[in-house]
Amino acid sequence: MNDKTKKIIIFDDDEDILSICSYILEEQGWEVFTYTDCNDITEKVAGIVPDVILMDNWIPDAGGIIATQTLKKDEALKAIPVVYFSANSDIQLLADHAGAETYLAKPFDLDELEKVINSVITHN
Template sequence: MKKILVIDDNEGILDVVSIILESEGYEVHQLIEPNRVTQLPPADMPDLILLDIWMSGADGRVICRQLKDQPHTRHVPIVLMSANKDIAEIADSAGADGYLAKPFEMDDLIMIVKRYLTKEAG
């Protein structure tokens, strides 16, 4: 079963995303304290990270760059999530693999997750 880590400081978003992805058969883990992701041991690394950009006390762009700079996490696809209209540019400059604009449709979330998890499997 593919493991997805959702990082957001909004519990409502965490819950909605988790429910949607679990209904698709994914194992979903949540982090409300974004900085903890850089401390995860390699064995706990997910197959995909969905990372909010604007969180209290943390910047998703910085976390994304940190993860992409580490040998044991650089292979993990990271999809940045934000309501910012420049999300495509932001994701590109942060080194993210993709992005999802908020608010998003359920189908868009499922499609982008499948895109990155299928790419990895193939």
């Protein structure tokens, strides 16, 4: 069943990043869902059950660390890989603290975005 559309959720409050990432990923056949906040995150994610989540560090209201930790505590959702992204120089520490599978430093180029996403989905 390789014809199933891959789904990705991007949590970021930067509309430019959302539109660029959405455009690139849709071109590659992803179904992209975007949110500018992480409120009710378990409901949002459970309603979509994506293959990958991109999580911004500064997402309102709770922030990316708490949002990611919330997902990782949920039995049904914890297996979904989270790519943590941030312009913070401590991004590796933040991603580890959040429990994310991997991270992507901002600003990133689109090749990096693709590489990181492909690296987490091939492990499933």
